Amino acid sequence: MYYSPNPISKTSNYLLLKNALFISGGALKAGNMLIKDGKVFSFPNNTDNLSKIKTIDARGLICMPGIVDIHTHFRLKLGEHNYNSDDFESGTKAALSCGITCVADFTDQDPGDSFLSGIKKRIKDAKKSYCDYSFHCIVPSFSKMKNFSLEVKKAADSGAFTFKIFTAYSKRGLMLSSREIRQMLKEAKRNKAAVFVHAEKEEDIEKNSLKYANLKKKNPMKAFPFIRSEVTELNAVKEVIKLNEDIKAKLYFVHISSPLSAAEIKKASERMPVRAETCPQYLIFSDKIYSKKDAYLYSCCPPVRSPNASLKLWDFLNKGVLSAVSTDSCGFSVKMKKSWGGDLDKLYMGISSAQFLFPLIYTFGVRKKRITLERLKALCCENPAKFAGFSKKGFLKKGYDADFFLFDPKECFFVSKKSLLNSCGYSVYEGFKLWGKVKKVFLRGKIAYDGGKVFKPMGAYVKRTPPFFNSR
Ligand SMILES: [Zn+2]
Known part of the structure; x- marks a missing residue:
C-alpha cells in the first residue's frame, strides 16, 4: 500500500x-x-x-528551536562616532554559532526623532546580520517628540510592538518622569504593545554613591555593587508596577539581578501582565568577581549579586517567577574597558555573552539539575518569542519558521580566546568547560552554521505581532 x-x-x-x-x-x-x-x-x-x-x-543529536534572544546591544551608540565593539556582523555571528537564530536589539534615534526613523536607521546597521532581527523602540525623554501618541501607533502598525524605558541615565536623556512613564504605559495598552523596563532607581544610586564615596575612591569595583544595590533595582521595580496598577499594560523587566525584585514582580503578575528575564552573568557569577584584579572586565549594569542570590535566581527560573533568559550581550574591547582609568563613572558597562548563552544555561542549569531541558526551551525560545511578539519563532510547530539547531549533549568544549567570534578579544568565560556543543544551526530551513563554519549573513528584519503574556 x-x-x-x-x-x-x-x-x-x-x-x-x-x-x-x-x-x-x-x-x-x-x-x-x-x-x-x-x-x-x-x-x-x-x-x-x-x-x-x-x-x-x-x-x-538533540533538536531545539532556534533561541530568541530579545536583549542584545550590537553597534550600541555611546556618543558621537563612538560605539561598543560588537557590530551586527560580529555579534550575530557569535550568537548564531550557539543556536541564537533571532535577536531583538534597540533603536537609538535622537530625542525628537520618530520611532520609525529609528527602526529604519537600525535596519541599515543590521544589514550583515547572521540571524533574524527586530528592534525595541527606545523611548528617550519624549518632551521633544511632536505627537508621541501617533508615533507609538505608527511603530506598532509597522510591526514594532515593544518600547524600552529607563528609570535611570538622566544624563543620557533616557530617564523618564513618572508622568511620562504613565503616558507610555497608556499608549502601550492602547496599541497592544509591551513596555520593557530597565529598573534601577537613579536617586538611590546617587545617594549610595555619596554614602560609599570613600570606598569608591579606594576600590571602585568593590563599591560598585553597593552603589547599584539590589534595593535600587527593587525600588524602581516597585515604582513602575505602581504606575501600572490601574493601566495594566504589559510590562517586561529586563536584566533582573536580584531575587527581591523577581519576587515583587511575581506578586504583581497575579494582578497585571508583568514578566521578567534574567541574564547569564547573574546566574553564573557572584560579587566575588569584584575582588579580582581585572574586575573591570566583568562590569555590567546592574552588578552581579551574592552567591545565594544567584542560586535563588535559578530556583525562580525553575518555578516561573522569572520567565526568560536573555543575554544583554554588550561587548567592549579590552582597550575600551581599560580606558576607565579607575573612574567608575567612566567604565563601559557590558559583557559579550551571545556566543555562550546556550552552553552556559545547559551546563549550569540543565546538567546541574537546576532546570530541565524543557524549561530551558521555554526560557530561551518560547517565552521570549511570545513576550516580544515573534509569532513565527521560538517553537517547532507547523507553519513556524524552520529555525533550529542540533547539539550533542555528550560533547564538551573549553572557551578559549581562539574560538571567539565576537570582536572584544576576550571573554569573561575564558577557560570554562561547557557542555551542549552546538553542531548545526538552521535559519528558515537553510543551513547557517555547520561544525565551526558560519555561512553567509542571511538575517532579515522581522515584523512582529502583539506580545503574548500567557506563559511564565
Ligand atoms: Zn541592556
Whole structure:
C-alpha cells in the first residue's frame, strides 16, 4: 500500500531532518521533521516516500528551536562616532554559532526623532546580520517628540510592538518622569504593545554613591555593587508596577539581578501582565568577581549579586517567577574597558555573552539539575518569542519558521580566546568547560552554521505581532 502523508510539490523547497531527538512531554523522543519553503511542515513517522529530498541525519543529536534572544546591544551608540565593539556582523555571528537564530536589539534615534526613523536607521546597521532581527523602540525623554501618541501607533502598525524605558541615565536623556512613564504605559495598552523596563532607581544610586564615596575612591569595583544595590533595582521595580496598577499594560523587566525584585514582580503578575528575564552573568557569577584584579572586565549594569542570590535566581527560573533568559550581550574591547582609568563613572558597562548563552544555561542549569531541558526551551525560545511578539519563532510547530539547531549533549568544549567570534578579544568565560556543543544551526530551513563554519549573513528584519503574556 502506498502511504503519502506529505504530498511533495515540485515547485517547493524541502529539507528532511531524520532521527533527531525532540523534547516532548518531559522526555526525548526520536523523530523526523519535514521543512517546506523555510517553514516547519510536518513530523512524519514514515519517510519512505521522501527519499528524494535533501536529508540530514541527526542521529544522537538533540533538536531545539532556534533561541530568541530579545536583549542584545550590537553597534550600541555611546556618543558621537563612538560605539561598543560588537557590530551586527560580529555579534550575530557569535550568537548564531550557539543556536541564537533571532535577536531583538534597540533603536537609538535622537530625542525628537520618530520611532520609525529609528527602526529604519537600525535596519541599515543590521544589514550583515547572521540571524533574524527586530528592534525595541527606545523611548528617550519624549518632551521633544511632536505627537508621541501617533508615533507609538505608527511603530506598532509597522510591526514594532515593544518600547524600552529607563528609570535611570538622566544624563543620557533616557530617564523618564513618572508622568511620562504613565503616558507610555497608556499608549502601550492602547496599541497592544509591551513596555520593557530597565529598573534601577537613579536617586538611590546617587545617594549610595555619596554614602560609599570613600570606598569608591579606594576600590571602585568593590563599591560598585553597593552603589547599584539590589534595593535600587527593587525600588524602581516597585515604582513602575505602581504606575501600572490601574493601566495594566504589559510590562517586561529586563536584566533582573536580584531575587527581591523577581519576587515583587511575581506578586504583581497575579494582578497585571508583568514578566521578567534574567541574564547569564547573574546566574553564573557572584560579587566575588569584584575582588579580582581585572574586575573591570566583568562590569555590567546592574552588578552581579551574592552567591545565594544567584542560586535563588535559578530556583525562580525553575518555578516561573522569572520567565526568560536573555543575554544583554554588550561587548567592549579590552582597550575600551581599560580606558576607565579607575573612574567608575567612566567604565563601559557590558559583557559579550551571545556566543555562550546556550552552553552556559545547559551546563549550569540543565546538567546541574537546576532546570530541565524543557524549561530551558521555554526560557530561551518560547517565552521570549511570545513576550516580544515573534509569532513565527521560538517553537517547532507547523507553519513556524524552520529555525533550529542540533547539539550533542555528550560533547564538551573549553572557551578559549581562539574560538571567539565576537570582536572584544576576550571573554569573561575564558577557560570554562561547557557542555551542549552546538553542531548545526538552521535559519528558515537553510543551513547557517555547520561544525565551526558560519555561512553567509542571511538575517532579515522581522515584523512582529502583539506580545503574548500567557506563559511564565
Ligand atoms: Zn541592556
